[in-house]
Amino acid sequence: MTLKKNNQNLYKKNNKLPFKERFRKNAIVYLFLFPILIHFAIFQVFPFLFSFVLTFMDWKIIGNHEWVGLKHWMHFFQDKLAWKALWNTFMFSVYYIIPTMALGLILALIINSGVRFAGFFKGIFFLPVVTSFVIIAGLWGWLFRGTESGLINWIIAFFGIDPQLFLADSSQALLVLAGLSIFKVAGSTMIYYFAGLQSIPKELYEAAKIDGASKSKIFWKITFPLLKPIHFYVAIITTIGSFQIFDSAYLLTGGGPNYATTTIVFYLYQQGFTNLNLSYAAVLSYALFFIILIVSLIQRKYIGKDTAIY
Amino acid sequence: MKKIINYLLLFLLAFCFLLPFLIMVLGSLKEIEYALLDPFFWIPDNPSLNNYLYIFRDGVFMRWIFNSVVITVIPVFSQMFLCAILGYIFAKKQFPGRETIFWVFMAVIMIPQQLLIIPKYIMFAQFEWINTYWALIVPELWGIMGVFLVRQFLQGIPNDFEEAAYIDGANDVQIFFKIILPLSLPVVATVGTFSFISNWNDLFQPLIFMTQEKMYPVTVGLASLLGKEGNFGIEMAGSALSFIPTFLIFLFFQRYFTEGIQMSGLK
Numbered sequence: 001m002t003l004k005k006n007n008q009n010l011y012k013k014n015n016k017l018p019f020k021e022r023f024r025k026n027a028i029v030y031l032f033l034f035p036i037l038i039h040f041a042i043f044q045v046f047p048f049l050f051s052f053v054l055t056f057m058d059w060k061i062i063g064n065h066e067w068v069g070l071k072h073w074m075h076f077f078q079d080k081l082a083w084k085a086l087w088n089t090f091m092f093s094v095y096y097i098i099p100t101m102a103l104g105l106i107l108a109l110i111i112n113s114g115v116r117f118a119g120f121f122k123g124i125f126f127l128p129v130v131t132s133f134v135i136i137a138g139l140w141g142w143l144f145r146g147t148e149s150g151l152i153n154w155i156i157a158f159f160g161i162d163p164q165l166f167l168a169d170s171s172q173a174l175l176v177l178a179g180l181s182i183f184k185v186a187g188s189t190m191i192y193y194f195a196g197l198q199s200i201p202k203e204l205y206e207a208a209k210i211d212g213a214s215k216s217k218i219f220w221k222i223t224f225p226l227l228k229p230i231h232f233y234v235a236i237i238t239t240i241g242s243f244q245i246f247d248s249a250y251l252l253t254g255g256g257p258n259y260a261t262t263t264i265v266f267y268l269y270q271q272g273f274t275n276l277n278l279s280y281a282a283v284l285s286y287a288l289f290f291i292i293l294i295v296s297l298i299q300r301k302y303i304g305k306d307t308a309i310y
Numbered sequence: 311m312k313k314i315i316n317y318l319l320l321f322l323l324a325f326c327f328l329l330p331f332l333i334m335v336l337g338s339l340k341e342i343e344y345a346l347l348d349p350f351f352w353i354p355d356n357p358s359l360n361n362y363l364y365i366f367r368d369g370v371f372m373r374w375i376f377n378s379v380v381i382t383v384i385p386v387f388s389q390m391f392l393c394a395i396l397g398y399i400f401a402k403k404q405f406p407g408r409e410t411i412f413w414v415f416m417a418v419i420m421i422p423q424q425l426l427i428i429p430k431y432i433m434f435a436q437f438e439w440i441n442t443y444w445a446l447i448v449p450e451l452w453g454i455m456g457v458f459l460v461r462q463f464l465q466g467i468p469n470d471f472e473e474a475a476y477i478d479g480a481n482d483v484q485i486f487f488k489i490i491l492p493l494s495l496p497v498v499a500t501v502g503t504f505s506f507i508s509n510w511n512d513l514f515q516p517l518i519f520m521t522q523e524k525m526y527p528v529t530v531g532l533a534s535l536l537g538k539e540g541n542f543g544i545e546m547a548g549s550a551l552s553f554i555p556t557f558l559i560f561l562f563f564q565r566y567f568t569e570g571i572q573m574s575g576l577k
Contacts, residue, residue: 024481029403032395043449044418047429110320124324130560132511134532135549139330188571195572244422247513251533265424273518278428285425296420
């Protein structure tokens with residue numbers, strides 16, 4: 001509060017200064033902020049608004065545009081495939097969110113347990129995060145080949161499991177894609193948890209040890225609850241990320257088999273850029289936006305307070 | 311005993327995480343046209359660099375890499391510079407509407423990329439930007455996330471240096487270059503690495519804005535090779551080549567990357 005008042009006083013003081021003096025102090029604002037705001041308006045604000053207008057039109061690449069009112073929105077509510085895409089996306093989130101958090105936490109716990117070369121191993125687990133989806137999906141496709149000669153099929157044969165079809169099986173394809181995303185993202189979840197673990201005061205552990213608490217009790221009674229803000233934050237960002245899943249479906253399955261991996265963004269891409277039905281794609285993108293907005297608002301509401309202790 | 315289990319788990323996990331990369335590197339050294347009916351077909355009997363030579367001779371693959379370099383390097387440097395200036399403006403400058411503008415920025419950051427791409431496609435078709443570098447460079451010249459990171463960083467730095475410089479008669483452009491920019495180098499490096507990774511690895515935008523094969527960046531190019539039979543060795547060599555820049559950035563700037571992730575998250 002006092003800071004804000006100081007700022008205001010400063011601003012008033014600045015205003016009283018002669019123009020030349022004010023320019024000397026604020027030239028950079030005039031020189032850079034205005035062009036950036038124009039850029040912001042053209043590439044972010046305008047497309048956002050234009051996209052909404054687009055949902056009420058029939059936009060054709062060539063030819064005249066027509067106003068069609070709520071036609072595309074009505075179609076969306078009756079489009080079985082759109083709802084299947086939303087359902088697939090939701091199921092993807094179910095397969096993906098908790099395992100990513102758990103694996104990230106496990107990696108962070110191991111790294112934080114005082115092993116040697118912790119930095120080196122941290123790097124290894126982080127490597128998939130910086131690698132492009134195209135590279136990882138390509139490799140993932142080879143690992144999960146649906147024949148007896150696929151490496152994963154070869155490994156599960158040791159456990160007496162018959163070869164699986166994986167990406168060619170409509171009940172497994174989405175799981176395999178979720179596995180790919182877990183592998184790719186767990187390294188960044190690990191970073192959040194690692195930071196969280198390091199901020200837990202050491203005295204708490206020492207006190208618990210003196211009281212004779214077991215390792216698992218220490219974890220469930222001290223470590224896990226104290227990571228609550230991290231759990232919450234990581235849950236939010238992985239949720240938002242999972243709704244935007246596109247790359248792996250595009251690269252590995254093309255939405256199939258039998259639409260089993262048609263996620264909302266993949267469906268949007270198909271409608272917009274394969275069928276050139278841009279207006280309907282805009283409706284789908286707004287559906288995506290509303291879902292993400294709700295998740296983000298939940299984040300704003302809770303996270304602001306919870307992270308204050310850090 | 312506990313220690314040994316820890317290490318076993320660590321090595322097992324590290325092996326699992328490295329296995330795909332191992333397949334990529336070994337597979338790229340194997341001259342093979344068709345994937346054989348053997349789970350370990352990717353292990354080369356007599357390693358050769360022929361796949362790489364093929365790629366170097368093949369004009370279009372080198373063109374893809376060149377395209378990727380163009381649409382990555384320009385935004386990276388531009389983002390580092392502009393995000394530093396804007397972060398400084400929003401952290402230290404007083405002007406009407408500052409809080410409102412920043413609030414709007416933070417609201418707009420929630421809009422998913424996939425929503426903006428449809429109107430942007432229509433706009434760029436009007437600008438005749440489809441199949442040009444402009445479509446992937448101009449919108450990426452600065453980024454809200456980068457501004458946020460630099461602002462966050464500079465808010466933690468006292469104003470003393472700046473005020474001393476004003477008293478000495480410096481104007482604020484000089485102050486930015488002489489004082490603020492050198493001070494904020496670590497966070498500017500973070501902005502750079504973020505921007506590099508996101509542009510170099512981006513698939514969705516170039517897939518839509520680049521429809522001619524010679525304009526593909528390496529991600530879209532590799533995607534077009536993916537899964538085609540008879541390409542295994544080449545595909546792996548191409549993946550490995552496109553991975554080298556990422557790997558080098560990761561090797562030298564990993565610290566900035568992980569710090570950036572923490573800063574963006576826990577504040």
